[in-house]
Structures are given as C-alpha cells and as structure tokens.
Amino acid sequence: DAGVTQSPTHLIKTRGQQVTLRCSPKSGHDTVSWYQQALGQGPQFIFQYYEEEERQRGNFPDRFSGHQFPNYSSELNVNALLLGDSALYLCASSIQGFSNEKLFFGSGTQLSVL
Amino acid sequence: AQSVTQLGSHVSVSEGALVLLRCNYSSSVPPYLFWYVQYPNQGLQLLLKYTSAATLVKGINDFEAEFKKSETSFHLTKPSAHMSDAAEYFCAVSDNFGNEKLTFGTGTRLTIIP
Numbered sequence: 001d002a003g004v005t006q007s008p009t010h011l012i013k014t015r016g017q018q019v020t021l022r023c024s025p026k027s028g029h030d031t032v033s034w035y036q037q038a039l040g041q042g043p044q045f046i047f048q049y050y051e052e053e054e055r056q057r058g059n060f061p062d063r064f065s066g067h068q069f070p071n072y073s074s075e076l077n078v079n080a081l082l083l084g085d086s087a088l089y090l091c092a093s094s095i096q097g098f099s100n101e102k103l104f105f106g107s108g109t110q111l112s113v114l
Numbered sequence: 115a116q117s118v119t120q121l122g123s124h125v126s127v128s129e130g131a132l133v134l135l136r137c138n139y140s141s142s143v144p145p146y147l148f149w150y151v152q153y154p155n156q157g158l159q160l161l162l163k164y165t166s167a168a169t170l171v172k173g174i175n176d177f178e179a180e181f182k183k184s185e186t187s188f189h190l191t192k193p194s195a196h197m198s199d200a201a202e203y204f205c206a207v208s209d210n211f212g213n214e215k216l217t218f219g220t221g222t223r224l225t226i227i228p
Contacts, residue, residue, distance in 0.1 A: 004157065033215070040123075042204050042218030043158070056215050090157060103216075105150075105157030 002027070004093050004106035012112045013081050021076040021109045025093030029104070031055075032074040034066060037088040037108070049074050050096050078111075086113045116141045118188075118205045120219035128227045133192040135222045137179075137205030140186065147188045148206040148216065149179055158204065164188060175199070200226045 005024045013019050025032050031050045035043035045058035049068035068074045072093075078085055088108040121136040139145050146165050150158040162173025169181045179190045188205060202223050206216040 040220070042206075042220050043216075045215045045217070048215065056213075058215065092158075103160065105159070107155065107157045 004029075004091055004104050006089075006091050006106040006109050008109060009107070010110045010112075012114060014114050015081055015083060017081050017113075018077065018079045019081060019111060021078075021089050021091075021111070023074045023076070023091030023093075023106060025072050025074070025091075026104045029093035029095055030072050031094045031096045032068060032072065033092045033094070033103075034074070034076050035090040035092065036060070037090055038084075039087070043090055046076070081113045083113050086111060116143075116145065116207045116209055116217050118147075118207050118217065118219040120203075120205050120222050122222055123220065124223045124225065126225040126227055127195045129197055130194050133177075133190070133195045133199065133224065135190040135203050135205075135224065137188045137190065137219060138186050139188060139205075139207050141207060141209070143209055146208040146210065146213075147179075147181065148208070149173065149177070149188075149190045150204045150206060150218075152202040152204065152221075154201075161190070161203075195224075195226050197226050197228065200224055 007022045033048040034046040037043040047057040048055050052068045063079045065077045090108045091106045094103045117140045119138045148163045149161040161177050162171045164171050164181045172178045177192050202221045204221045205219040
C-alpha cells in the first residue's frame, strides 16, 4: 500500500506565477484535504474535496483552488503567488464519515516563492 | 471558534526521562482532540485521539494523554523517552468525529538528550 503520495516534493517559483500541486490518496480513500504549514507553524486547513466537490474551506483567499478527479486524486492550484505562500503543503486522505479515525498525511510539497 | 495552545515550542528531556508536552484547548462544543507527530521530511502521523469514550487515551509508542475538562487540557506523556522520539509534536482539535478540518497548535519540538 503506497499511502498518500504527493508531487513534486520540492518546487521553486517566483512571485506572480501559478503553481499546481498533486496528491494521490491512500488506496480505498475517497476524501482529500489540503493543509498549508508555514515554517515554525502548525498546519492550517485549506479545503477538502469529496465526490469531486469542495466540501469545506478554511480561511484562504480565492487564489487557492482545487480539483478532485474521478479516481479521487486531487490538485491544489495557487495563482498569483506571494512570498507568503512559501510553505509545506500537506495532503491528507480519509474515508468520508470516518475521517478523523483514518486521516493519513502525505510527506508534503515544499514550495518556495522567490 | 476552536483553538489549541501548545505551551513550550521546544522541550528537551534526557533519554529515559518522562516526556510531558502540554496542550490546552478552547472549544464551544465537546471537542475531539488529537496528537500528531512529524519526523523530519515526513508527513504527520496520528499518535492518539480523544473522542469522549475515555478520558485517558493510549496511543502508539507508549504515548498517552489525559483529557481534563476542568483544566481544558490534553497533555501528552510518555514514561521513558527514547532517542527515536525526537520530532515535532502537534496537538489538534476538531468539532466532530467525521470532520477533516483540524485546527492545529503551533507545535512542540522535542529533543532527547543522550
């Protein structure tokens, strides 16, 4: 079982650019959540996708958007990158209705905005 | 709004000594509380969770935590520290069992002194 896989592991972008991060959930999981972890901080919830729809959203601007595909994999898109978007982006997958019982995190994508 | 506060961003203990990591919560509803561990360059791993079934919760690797409503606390303990316990520890809260939206604390970095 591969667990939650994220790609790429590291990424460097410049201000104003757009970025797409990818996540494949653990086998058997149907729900994907994204978190942003700034340096020295705890993860902050961005949004959650289930059945290809955004179900919950945290306090993030519309520059942050996402998508879930029929195979449950997900993308996180960030437009008009700011220096403050530099962070570790974590994907977590779960089974709808049992989320806290079986929430598995990937190793993350480290995004650096220059 | 729910929140957790972790007292002490850095904690150092000697190998074999008691580990105590502090977490206080604020919640308007009965909380669901979690402790996660993050090793370098890895995602978050669930140590244990409180979901109102029992106030003393046992987790993996001999960690345990006690929910104390009167003190709004959920401190993490381990009787005897191992070198492999060196990591970042996060306390988190959710407003219900099936909610992937976790609110994390700022984390405590645990260092083990040989």
